[in-house]
Amino acid sequence: MTGVTRRKLFGLTGAGIALAGAGAAAGVGADRLVAGATEPAAMSAVDFHGEHQAGIVTPTQANLHFAALDVTTTEVAALRELLRTWTDAARRMTAGQQVTPDGAVGGAAQAPPADTGEALDLPASDLTLTIGFGPSLFDDRFGLAAKRPPQLVDLPAFPKDKLDPARSGGDLCIQACANDPQVAVHAVRNLVRLGFGTTAVRWSQLGFGRSSSTSRAQQTPRNLFGFKDGTNNIKSEDTDVLRDQVWAQAGDGPEWMTGGTYLVARRIRMHIETWDRESLEGQEQIIGRTKDSGAPLGQSGEYDPVDLDVGGAGGEPLIAEDAHIRLASHQTRNGVRILRRGYNFVDGSDGVGHLEAGLFFLAFNRDTRTQYIPMQQALSAKDAMMEYVQHTGSAHFAIPPGVGPDSSWGDGLFA
Amino acid sequence: MTGVTRRKLFGLTGAGIALAGAGAAAGVGADRLVAGATEPAAMSAVDFHGEHQAGIVTPTQANLHFAALDVTTTEVAALRELLRTWTDAARRMTAGQQVTPDGAVGGAAQAPPADTGEALDLPASDLTLTIGFGPSLFDDRFGLAAKRPPQLVDLPAFPKDKLDPARSGGDLCIQACANDPQVAVHAVRNLVRLGFGTTAVRWSQLGFGRSSSTSRAQQTPRNLFGFKDGTNNIKSEDTDVLRDQVWAQAGDGPEWMTGGTYLVARRIRMHIETWDRESLEGQEQIIGRTKDSGAPLGQSGEYDPVDLDVGGAGGEPLIAEDAHIRLASHQTRNGVRILRRGYNFVDGSDGVGHLEAGLFFLAFNRDTRTQYIPMQQALSAKDAMMEYVQHTGSAHFAIPPGVGPDSSWGDGLFA
Numbered sequence: 143m144t145g146v147t148r149r150k151l152f153g154l155t156g157a158g159i160a161l162a163g164a165g166a167a168a169g170v171g172a173d174r175l176v177a178g179a180t181e182p183a184a185m186s187a188v189d190f191h192g193e194h195q196a197g198i199v200t201p202t203q204a205n206l207h208f209a210a211l212d213v214t215t216t217e218v219a220a221l222r223e224l225l226r227t228w229t230d231a232a233r234r235m236t237a238g239q240q241v242t243p244d245g246a247v248g249g250a251a252q253a254p255p256a257d258t259g260e261a262l263d264l265p266a267s268d269l270t271l272t273i274g275f276g277p278s279l280f281d282d283r284f285g286l287a288a289k290r291p292p293q294l295v296d297l298p299a300f301p302k303d304k305l306d307p308a309r310s311g312g313d314l315c316i317q318a319c320a321n322d323p324q325v326a327v328h329a330v331r332n333l334v335r336l337g338f339g340t341t342a343v344r345w346s347q348l349g350f351g352r353s354s355s356t357s358r359a360q361q362t363p364r365n366l367f368g369f370k371d372g373t374n375n376i377k378s379e380d381t382d383v384l385r386d387q388v389w390a391q392a393g394d395g396p397e398w399m400t401g402g403t404y405l406v407a408r409r410i411r412m413h414i415e416t417w418d419r420e421s422l423e424g425q426e427q428i429i430g431r432t433k434d435s436g437a438p439l440g441q442s443g444e445y446d447p448v449d450l451d452v453g454g455a456g457g458e459p460l461i462a463e464d465a466h467i468r469l470a471s472h473q474t475r476n477g478v479r480i481l482r483r484g485y486n487f488v489d490g491s492d493g494v495g496h497l498e499a500g501l502f503f504l505a506f507n508r509d510t511r512t513q514y515i516p517m518q519q520a521l522s523a524k525d526a527m528m529e530y531v532q533h534t535g536s537a538h539f540a541i542p543p544g545v546g547p548d549s550s551w552g553d554g555l556f557a
Numbered sequence: 558m559t560g561v562t563r564r565k566l567f568g569l570t571g572a573g574i575a576l577a578g579a580g581a582a583a584g585v586g587a588d589r590l591v592a593g594a595t596e597p598a599a600m601s602a603v604d605f606h607g608e609h610q611a612g613i614v615t616p617t618q619a620n621l622h623f624a625a626l627d628v629t630t631t632e633v634a635a636l637r638e639l640l641r642t643w644t645d646a647a648r649r650m651t652a653g654q655q656v657t658p659d660g661a662v663g664g665a666a667q668a669p670p671a672d673t674g675e676a677l678d679l680p681a682s683d684l685t686l687t688i689g690f691g692p693s694l695f696d697d698r699f700g701l702a703a704k705r706p707p708q709l710v711d712l713p714a715f716p717k718d719k720l721d722p723a724r725s726g727g728d729l730c731i732q733a734c735a736n737d738p739q740v741a742v743h744a745v746r747n748l749v750r751l752g753f754g755t756t757a758v759r760w761s762q763l764g765f766g767r768s769s770s771t772s773r774a775q776q777t778p779r780n781l782f783g784f785k786d787g788t789n790n791i792k793s794e795d796t797d798v799l800r801d802q803v804w805a806q807a808g809d810g811p812e813w814m815t816g817g818t819y820l821v822a823r824r825i826r827m828h829i830e831t832w833d834r835e836s837l838e839g840q841e842q843i844i845g846r847t848k849d850s851g852a853p854l855g856q857s858g859e860y861d862p863v864d865l866d867v868g869g870a871g872g873e874p875l876i877a878e879d880a881h882i883r884l885a886s887h888q889t890r891n892g893v894r895i896l897r898r899g900y901n902f903v904d905g906s907d908g909v910g911h912l913e914a915g916l917f918f919l920a921f922n923r924d925t926r927t928q929y930i931p932m933q934q935a936l937s938a939k940d941a942m943m944e945y946v947q948h949t950g951s952a953h954f955a956i957p958p959g960v961g962p963d964s965s966w967g968d969g970l971f972a
Contacts, residue, residue: 204737205738205765207903209906214910246783246848246849247837247847247848247849249837250837251836251837251838251841252836252837252838253836253837254833254834254835254836254837255783255833255837255840255848257783258781258783258829258833259779259782259783259784259848260766260779260780260781260782260783260901261779262779262783262849263776263778263779308908322619322766323620323738323765323766324765324766324779324901327765327766327781327901327903327914330912331781331829331912331914334912335830335833338830342910343906343910343911343912344906344910345905345906346903346905346906346912346913347905348763348903348904348905350620350738350739350742351675351737351738351739351742361678363678364674364675364676364677364678364739365675366673366675366742366746367674367675368661368670368672368673368674368675368677369674414673414746415750415753418669418670418673418750419669420669421665421666421667421668421669422661422662422664422665422666422667422668422669422670423666423667425670426666432662433661433662433670433674434661434662434677486675486739486742488622488742488761488763489763489904489905490760490761490762490763490904491624491758491759491760491761493723495629495757495758495759496758497745497746497749497758497761498761499742499746
């Protein structure tokens with residue numbers, strides 16, 4: 143492994159650092175959508191600065207470490223200071239640097255190292271760090287109740303939910319995506335460490351094999367049902383759709399959220415052993431696409447438009463009434479869409495002979511009340527796929543807009 | 558992504574397949590040590606055939622999925638047939654093919670697909686599949702008691718062990734390593750699926766960031782303590798040491814194990830939050846190496862020989878009596894060594910505010926009784942690092958020798 147690493151960057155000035163990665167050179171406000179790598183490329187960095195936070199429409203990386211945290215302090219000043227500290231740390235780590243200039247080995251020998259060190263020899267690996275605020279942050283602890291966005295509702299109970307409180311909720315979230323899992327884990331660990339005394343990890347989830355792509359330059363990946371997932375996802379190139387469906391606009395809610403979005407995280411256990419006993423035809427009918435190419439039933443190419451009316455034998459629609467793509471389709475849902483950015487997971491085994499596997503579903507939308515919630519109500523009530531999945535974790539976060547070189551996460555919220 | 562994938566290989570003849578990867582071209586008995594990639598290279602395949610199983614001295618890949626299984630049948634013929642089926646499947650998947658020629662989409666529409674499909678578009682990714690037999694397989698169920706190698710002891714209890722039975726033991730193991738986690742997960746899942754009715758998953762562990770290298774061409778990776786790990790590991794180039802310390806030789810035990818080895822798997826939880834509060838100097842004294850370069854204390858380069866006698870201030874040895882590298886060193890242990898091939902892990906959080914992180918330790922040795930066990934007895938009693946780690950899972954497996962194109966795992970055991 144050669145090239146720019148945390149070690150080699152150590153001691154460079156800010157100007158030098160700005161040239162560290164292809165993404166970093168694009169600068170604030172530039173088109174970050176093309177700044178990151180479109181396929182895993184360990185050497186590159188994604189610009190941390192911008193109108194929106196990175197890690198939403200920037201090209202999906204191969205690995206995820208997601209953490210939800212509870213705030214343990216009652217001092218609002220400590221929370222605000224932590225968000226500033228996190229911003230500085232994230233600005234550095236996403237550029238391939240250590241968490242502080244002293245880092246893992248540059249400080250006093252008698253003091254704990256500032257950086258935990260496991261990413262010392264690793265490049266930026268397209269790391270993005272994205273933070274969010276949960277509904278519970280807006281209770282009476284920090285005087286934020288009046289600033290709670292109306293979009294940031296407590297999610298309702300959906301039919302067939304089997305939520306584990308230990309995998310749900312959280313005052314804050316950190317989404318770390320990178321093309322090296324050790325880089326994502328290092329970033330979360332070091333932010334968690336900076337929060338010691340102020341926050342504590344509530345739950346944490348690793349993921350791999352990005353289950354949706356967010357750029358037309360990316361091949362559509364497959365989920366653990368073996369199907370291409372995210373063919374019709376909103377892509378970074380769809381700027382009009384992003385404005386309409388993803389980014390909070392002025393007037394939508396509190397001004398501090400303009401340019402932000404709302405994240406729904408759902409841990410979806412897949413009963414893969416049961417799925418694997420379903421016939422190929424049955425699987426394709428449940429999804430509404432072919433397994434091979436990913437084409438919608440009745441079409442031949444993955445990206446052919448979905449035709450929900452095409453008829454099959456006997457006059458029944460080829461795409462069944464309870465097929466997943468029919469119920470989730472924007473054609474069915476009055477044009478409503480969401481941006482998905484989920485990851486596959488395997489968390490060991492379930493103790494009764496099966497793998498504990500599934501999809502860690504991450505979706506960004508402009509208004510969860512009118513986008514995710516009605517879609518999930520329809521899916522959980524009617525989707526034929528529900529026989530094979532179970533939602534075991536759930537959380538909702540307001541994702542504030544991006545920051546510039548001189549601003550910090552939380553500036554708008556605490557202004 | 559371009560090049561040879563499971564999809565493109567579909568339908569090729571055996572001869573065509575043999576040319577699929579750099580490793581495959583080396584053939585049986587050739588030097589597989591240089592056949593695989595030395596750094597992650599998604600396109601390559603590692604030869605499945607050879608005197609020894611792949612996945613031991615072949616270059617360590619970036620990702621691990623390890624599964625321990627219990628045999629649920631009492632029919633020895635079913636077990637033997639499963640090992641043949643597994644061999645055929647592993648031969649295919651390590652070459653970048655689907656689990657059977659029909660695969661995920663080539664079979665009858667009315668039947669469940671033969672392959673689960675999530676690796677359809679992915680290359681071989683240096684996948685290796687390595688299987689082993691646990692002590693419990695040699696009980697009275699299958700008439701194998703007389704064939705149990707004397708080296709395959711039940712591991713003794715070590716001081717400070719806190720073993721979870723749900724993460725320990727197993728009749729069989731499958732170690733899948735690859736440079737794409739989805740490829741490793743796919744391989745384990747499909748072998749587990751082939752075993753339905755014959756075996757069931759007992760426990761399963763994912764890992765990343767290989768914590769030891771097995772080739773001099775690989776950079777030494779860092780563990781979650783932030784230290785380089787495996788500098789003095791046995792490397793694939795050390796053929797004399799491998800013969801003495803890793804490979805079972807004729808006369809060591811039962812003939813069916815000649816060319817095999819013994820695997821000790823230990824899930825080692827690291828209390829990283831406590832470790833992170835230790836000073837840099839303290840951390841370096843516990844390990845016996847510098848954090849920056851990985852040089853032994855008193856030396857300047859990572860690969861400088863360890864000098865256990867070099868004195869520090871006040872006449873005390875610079876490498877403390879309870880330093881990890883002193884206690885684990887072959888200089889202290891009468892020349893005894895082990896081949897390590899572990900992986901870092903983060904399994905979410907522990908429910909009390911910390912990450913559930915650590916090292917999934919995998920070590921191969923010729924005789925666990927005289928190599929791993931006395932080493933671990935010394936470490937668990939004296940190692941200063943024990944304050945920061947806890948062994949939470951444990952298993953021991955006999956790893957049979959490799960197979961050729963016309964033989965199968967288990968041929969020797971059941972001969």
